[in-house]
Amino acid sequence: MTTTPAEDVIGTEADSPGTGTHPAFPFGRTCPFALSDKYESYADDNLKKVDFKGTPGWLVTGYNNVRSVLADPHTSVRGIDDSSRGDDGDQAVPGFFVAMDPPEHDDLRRILAKEFTPRRMAAMRPTIERIADNLIDEVLTSAEPVDIVDALALPLPSLVICELLGVPYDKHDFFQERTRAVLAADSTPEQIGAAIGDVMGYLAELVTIKQATPGDDLVSLLVKHVESGALSVVDVAGMSTLLLMAGHETTGNMIGLGLLALLEHPDQLAELRADPELMPQAVEELLRHADIIGSLPRTATQDIEIGGQRIAKGELLMFSTEAGNRDPSVFDEPDRLDFRRDASRHLTFGHGIHTCLGAPLARLELQVVFSILLERIPTLRLAVPAADIRLKNDARIFGVHELPVTWDRP
Known part of the structure; x- marks a missing residue:
């Protein structure tokens, strides 16, 4: 029970120079359900060079190579020209452990893992269901067509993470x-730094409030580590900023893209409607098939x-998780969307x-929102041709x- 990728070219391709x-x-x-044609010359396991913001680096595309080197202790997330990760060039922004x-x-x-536990995430299910x-x-109750990105995909994870x-969600x-501003490709490092600083400043004030009047929330739990001396107020503000920003856009984009995949693969959607127990497995396959992150940068800390291919100390490595997720040696017929596939090994x-x-938390949000949306609006469909979607x-x-979506009203 599989489908081939959509043949229509959707949107336009825009590479950085x-x-x-x-x-x-x-x-x-050019198509949300297929790799760029530029990957054709990188199809074998031989590493080749790319430019990342003008800096040459090695592109790693094979699943096993991506997985093994991401776990290699001889690589670093430091010294990479990407201020959206909270790296100001000299050191990571306090609390932004993704750049450390x-x-x-x-x-x-x-410290964060002690509070941000899978059990605590699972306990969020009723909250996510209520918000959805x-x-x-x-x-x-809105006039059609409705932009489901603006009406559901982006606000849901924002409400959940807040x-x-x-x-307070009024912020x-x-x-x-x-x-x-942080995630826009044309933002300058100064603009990104200012945006992160604004949010951290607000959250630092919130941390001091939580110190005086703690609640049953994650910031209040992290405040306890300030009292023990393990964290500073700035650390908690930075960690909270990272979680808040990551919780806004990543899951929101995946909801929108995942719904597009569902609507453009009607036989897989029919499979899911016939067997709702498939939802967790379907979400893993959607994550593999539509990978919204795509690339992860590292630098080599010694010759590896x-x-x-020999990589010299200090050289840049770019890991394409989207290409790794399409590796035919790991995923049979990888360009097909197949909800019966075990895609749990995706990158x-x-x-x-x-x-x-x-x-x-992201998995739970995706499972809940797709389940409720398909149950409550069974005739949901695109309101514009797929080729018009940007x-x-x-x-x-x-x-x-x-x-933009529409549906049959009673």
């Missing part, structure tokens, strides 16, 4: 605006070898010590700018 010596990376997509190496990374992540139902209530952290527009959440800490090739996180 390279130096002219090597292709610019990341590669833009051990032991600083391990110390912060270990409320948003869909508003969708059903409730989890204990952050949603403030957070959304600054998150988009990948697939027979979309990364691998190694920097594996996405919020993966359990892809987010102009942002660091892939997705769709908008997704």
